[in-house]
Amino acid sequence: MSRVLVPCHVKGTVALQVGDVWTSQGRPGVLVIDVTFPCVTPFEGITFKNYYTAAGIRVCQHTSAHTPAKWVTCLWDCLMPDPHSEEGAQEYILCDMARISELHLILQQPSPLWLSFTVEELQIYQQGPKSPSMIFPKWLSHPMPCEQPALLHEGLPDPSRVSSEVQQMWALTEMIRASHTSARIGHFDVDGCYDLNLLSYT
Amino acid sequence: MLQEESDLSLIIAQIVQKLKGSNLYSQLERQAWASLQRPEIKLESLKEDIKEFFKISGWEKKLQNAVYSELSVFPLPSHPAAPPEHLKEPLVYMRKAQGSWEKRILKSLNSMCTELSIPLARKRPVGEQKELLNKWNEMGTDEPDLSLFRPVYAPKDFLEVLINLRNPNYENGDSLSFRTHLGLIQVPLKVKDIPELKECFVELGLNIGQLGIDDSTQVPPELFENEHVRIGQKVLSEQDSAAAQQYIRQGSPTALRAELWALILNISSQPEDVLYYEQLKTNVIQHDLLVDSLIYKDVKLTASNDDYYFVFEDYLYQVLLCFSRDTSVLSHFAFNSASPPKSYIRGKLGLEEYAVFYPPNGVIPFHGFSMYVAPLCFLYHEPSKLYQIFREMYVRFFFRLHSISSHPSGIVSLCLLFETLLQTYLPQLFYHLREIGAQPLRISFKWMVRAFSGYLATDQLLLLWDRILGYNSLEILAVLAAAVFAFRAVNLMEVTSLAAAEAVLADLSTLKVMPLLQIFLFATVT
Numbered sequence: 001m002s003r004v005l006v007p008c009h010v011k012g013t014v015a016l017q018v019g020d021v022w023t024s025q026g027r028p029g030v031l032v033i034d035v036t037f038p039c040v041t042p043f044e045g046i047t048f049k050n051y052y053t054a055a056g057i058r059v060c061q062h063t064s065a066h067t068p069a070k071w072v073t074c075l076w077d078c079l080m081p082d083p084h085s086e087e088g089a090q091e092y093i094l095c096d097m098a099r100i101s102e103l104h105l106i107l108q109q110p111s112p113l114w115l116s117f118t119v120e121e122l123q124i125y126q127q128g129p130k131s132p133s134m135i136f137p138k139w140l141s142h143p144m145p146c147e148q149p150a151l152l153h154e155g156l157p158d159p160s161r162v163s164s165e166v167q168q169m170w171a172l173t174e175m176i177r178a179s180h181t182s183a184r185i186g187h188f189d190v191d192g193c194y195d196l197n198l199l200s201y202t
Numbered sequence: 203m204l205q206e207e208s209d210l211s212l213i214i215a216q217i218v219q220k221l222k223g224s225n226l227y228s229q230l231e232r233q234a235w236a237s238l239q240r241p242e243i244k245l246e247s248l249k250e251d252i253k254e255f256f257k258i259s260g261w262e263k264k265l266q267n268a269v270y271s272e273l274s275v276f277p278l279p280s281h282p283a284a285p286p287e288h289l290k291e292p293l294v295y296m297r298k299a300q301g302s303w304e305k306r307i308l309k310s311l312n313s314m315c316t317e318l319s320i321p322l323a324r325k326r327p328v329g330e331q332k333e334l335l336n337k338w339n340e341m342g343t344d345e346p347d348l349s350l351f352r353p354v355y356a357p358k359d360f361l362e363v364l365i366n367l368r369n370p371n372y373e374n375g376d377s378l379s380f381r382t383h384l385g386l387i388q389v390p391l392k393v394k395d396i397p398e399l400k401e402c403f404v405e406l407g408l409n410i411g412q413l414g415i416d417d418s419t420q421v422p423p424e425l426f427e428n429e430h431v432r433i434g435q436k437v438l439s440e441q442d443s444a445a446a447q448q449y450i451r452q453g454s455p456t457a458l459r460a461e462l463w464a465l466i467l468n469i470s471s472q473p474e475d476v477l478y479y480e481q482l483k484t485n486v487i488q489h490d491l492l493v494d495s496l497i498y499k500d501v502k503l504t505a506s507n508d509d510y511y512f513v514f515e516d517y518l519y520q521v522l523l524c525f526s527r528d529t530s531v532l533s534h535f536a537f538n539s540a541s542p543p544k545s546y547i548r549g550k551l552g553l554e555e556y557a558v559f560y561p562p563n564g565v566i567p568f569h570g571f572s573m574y575v576a577p578l579c580f581l582y583h584e585p586s587k588l589y590q591i592f593r594e595m596y597v598r599f600f601f602r603l604h605s606i607s608s609h610p611s612g613i614v615s616l617c618l619l620f621e622t623l624l625q626t627y628l629p630q631l632f633y634h635l636r637e638i639g640a641q642p643l644r645i646s647f648k649w650m651v652r653a654f655s656g657y658l659a660t661d662q663l664l665l666l667w668d669r670i671l672g673y674n675s676l677e678i679l680a681v682l683a684a685a686v687f688a689f690r691a692v693n694l695m696e697v698t699s700l701a702a703a704e705a706v707l708a709d710l711s712t713l714k715v716m717p718l719l720q721i722f723l724f725a726t727v728t
Contacts, residue, residue: 047283052371085392086369086608090292092281113390115371121283188529188562190555194489196322196545198312199560201305 006043006124009036013107013118031118033105043126045096046103052090052117054083056107071104083111209278217272225474226268233261260441264470267443271468274674275598277537291539291607295369296614300539300606303363307566308543310354315492318350322545322560324490331487338483342506342515348499353569357651360568360604361386361644364614367606384636385621386643391608393619395626399681400723403673405451406716408724413453414665414716427455434458443468451672453665453716460581466671467594471587479586482524485562489527493561497522501572510660514579518572521589525596531563534597539607540564565601570648573655574600577663599676603651611676616650617643619680624687627726631691640700645707646683653679654710662715682715685722689713 015028055077075095080088103124109117188194221227234252237243243251256262280289291297315322326334337344365386368374372390383390394402406412411426421427430452437449438461446465454462464470486494501518505511511518525531535542542564550556575592582588602612609615624642625632635642649657653676654666669678686707687694693706 047281049283082392085390086293087392090288090294092284092288094281094283113373115373117371123283188485188527188558189489190547190558193547194323194325194558195548196558196560197548197551198315198322199308199543199545200551201308 004126006126007038008103008124009038010034010122011036027112027115029108029110031105031107033107033119033122035103035105035122035124037124043100043124045094045127046122046124047092047094048119048122050079050089050091050093051120052080052109052114053107053119054080054109054111054117056105083109084113213273213278216276217269220272220276221268224268225472226264230256230261230265233259263441267441267465267468270443286536289537290535290541291609293369293608295371296367296606296608297539299363299367301541303360303606304540304543307354311492311543311566314351314354320492320495322492326488326490330490334487338487338520340516341519342501344498346495346498348495348502351495351499353500353503354496354566356569357648360613360651361647364606364617367614383621384625384632385618386641387614387618387621389614389618391615391618393610393615393622394677396623396723396726399677402675403669403678403681403719403723405672406669406720406723408720411452412716412720413455413668414662414714415720417453431455431458434462438462438465441465447672447674449672450668454668456661456664459664459668463581463591463671464587467591467598469587469590469594471584471590475590476586479524479589482527482589483520485527486523491526491561493526493566494523496567497526497572500567500569504570504656505572505576508576508656511573511576511579511656514576517579517585517588518575520585521575521592522567522572524589525593526561526563526565526567528563528593529559531565531593531597532559534601535564538601538605539612540601540605565596568604570652570656573652577655577660577667580660580664598674599670600653602676603653613651616676616680617647619677620646620650620683623681623684627684628688628691631687631694634695635703638698638700638703640697640703642687644700645704646687649683649686649710650679654682657710658713658715659711662713666715678719681722682719685718686710686713688722688726689718 011034013031013033016030016032017028056075056079074097075093079091079093105119105122107117107119233256237252237255240255243255253262256265277289287297291300311322314320334341365388367387367389369389372388374388400407404410411430413427413430416426417423417430434449434455435458437445438458443465446462450462450466469475497519501515501522505518506515532542542559543561543566544557545560546553547556547558574596575588578588578592578595582591599611602609603616604613606612606614621632621643632642653670654663658666666678666682670676690706694703697703697706
């Protein structure tokens with residue numbers, strides 16, 4: 001099923017700190033990213049690239065039309081299994097939810113080893129419509145009424161047999177066209193020539 | 203859960219796509235067609251009957267083995283937004299480091315090319331082709347002048363690159379603090395500790411029989427060895443890859459090893475495979491590559507000088523020269539952080555239709571590369587089978603030993619695992635060696651990069667490689683390296699220089715691998 005991107009505006013990150021005085025030495029371990037939407041649309045999921053965030057995301061979910069919306073947490077604690085090591089530090093994450101109206105990203109990184117942390121390439125999406133079904137050629141779905149075949153000379157092959165064989169061949173070609181493989185063909189040269197320049201650096 | 207289901211269907215689709223291009227697919231089709239003649243196949247229950255036929259005739263098992271092989275080799279499908287580089291290596295700074303390392307290698311190769319005025323590739327004249335064909339089985343007798351060639355790089359050059367690897371987002375303060383790594387590797391990858399390793403390598407435990415320990419002459423064979431051999435024969439008759447992989451964790455009997463490895467790697471020598479090898483041989487005959495001279499030089503410098511492997515010199519040329527021409531190896535770059543070097547046909551610089559990879563398989567050999575092939579020569583004597591086994595071992599394991607990546611079996615993780623194990627469980631030794639300027643990794647790096655080939659006695663090496671196949675991981679190399687240090691700790695505590703430490707660890711040929719691993723993992727007081 002396809003995903004349709006929902007336009008959104010990602011505000012800058014705000015670090016949370018205790019007390020009033022901003023200290024440049026202490027690095028904050030909690031960041032908040034606010035995401036606003038120009039038009040109110042319920043969306044079904046977010047996708048982003050992690051950058052050294054260990055845990056967090058909170059969303060506001062409408063469970064049904066009548067109950068007031070409540071804040072729920074999703075994706076807590078599973079971005080980086082060990083906050084001091086690189087595992088999961090730059091992974092792409094996809095999070096499916098149901099009917100979200102507002103989004104607050106609360107990111108936590110308790111380890112002091114990292115200089116900064118955030119999430120990148122944040123995208124919000126809705127489930128799009130299902131892909132359209134294949135259009136059959138008109139003559140397949142609306143066959144012509146049967147006509148009485150004219151009597152043919154005896155040397156010619158039986159028309160019904162020929163038509164069934166042609167149908168099979170058509171089905172085969174459709175199958176072959178649909179199933180392209182990823183197998184390689186073995187040539188390393190270009191038309192038999194492998195006379196090279198130097199290796200290129202790009 | 204919906205996410206898992208869609209992941210599963212994605213994995214299935216990926217495997218089906220891969221298998222569609224394989225021999226097995228066309229063979230299964232042919233078998234299905236042929237089975238229609240059989241009386242038990244009825245039209246009403248065609249699908250079920252054919253499935254049943256496959257099960258009975260062993261074709262289902264072959265398909266299972268192929269699927270298992272794909273699952274072992276290919277990483278899981280990733281996030282739809284992830285670019286292909288992410289599958290090669292998720293951490294951006296490691297990709298960059300691998301890119302600059304590759305650039306250095308290419309510059310070195312290019313400068314060798316211009317200095318010696320030798321083309322990267324050259325079509326052989328017909329006379330030379332005939333000559334090479336005649337002496338194909340004795341290329342070792344050739345003594346070309348290789349004095350001007352030098353290996354593109356050696357493991358110690360690669361070690362320097364790894365030592366300088368830094369994460370820009372990591373606190374690399376100058377002052378020593380809890381975050382400084384005391385070893386040479388300074389990147390904070392996740393590595394297992396001994397409790398986790400014990401869980402992972404549970405079949406190496408003290409109460410489980412092992413070949414390499416419980417088949418020694420003092421132990422009566424009725425206790426373990428006979429039964430183990432019997433089970434091995436049964437596994438081979440069932441032709442089940444997954445069972446073979448589980449079985450080989452306790453070691454493989456010498457007589458069954460060649461077949462077991464072929465089963466685990468899912469190699470069955472079909473006529474098409476022999477034909478493919480012959481095609482590669484033709485490519486070698488037709489074109490001469492600069493890389494060939496590097497291979498010659500490497501074999502002459504390493505394997506030919508080794509007491510165990512010099513007899514296989516001719517086999518090594520036959521395998522490695524063909525390996526360089528094999529474009530099917532290019533597919534492993536999808537999950538290798540390295541990329542194949544590119545070049546253009548002379549006069550067509552920049553035109554994409556004339557872009558080619560050099561060498562055709564994208565792998566530039568380094569000093570010691572031929573040692574990956576040498577131990578396999580003890581098991582396989584038919585060149586095309588030996589070739590297939592080596593190629594599969596390379597694209598499953600060996601490529602990780604010379605490319606920069608964050609994979610748990612990658613060389614960076616292995617180095618960090620080795621250093622962490624040593625620091626945690628032999629802190630006095632580690633401190634002492636560090637103080638005398640003999641960082642342990644400087645000594646053990648060359649062992650791990652070569653997967654201990656050329657350092658251990660061959661029977662011990664094969665027992666070690668049994669476990670690499672059984673656990674589908676190279677972490678055992680780091681554990682063995684730490685175990686070797688633990689074994690010689692008493693002598694190492696007395697040395698006062700790097701050279702002396704090297705001398706203590708110069709000769710590993712008398713070591714018994716399995717007792718060392720068992721003691722280090724399961725019998726050391728932690």
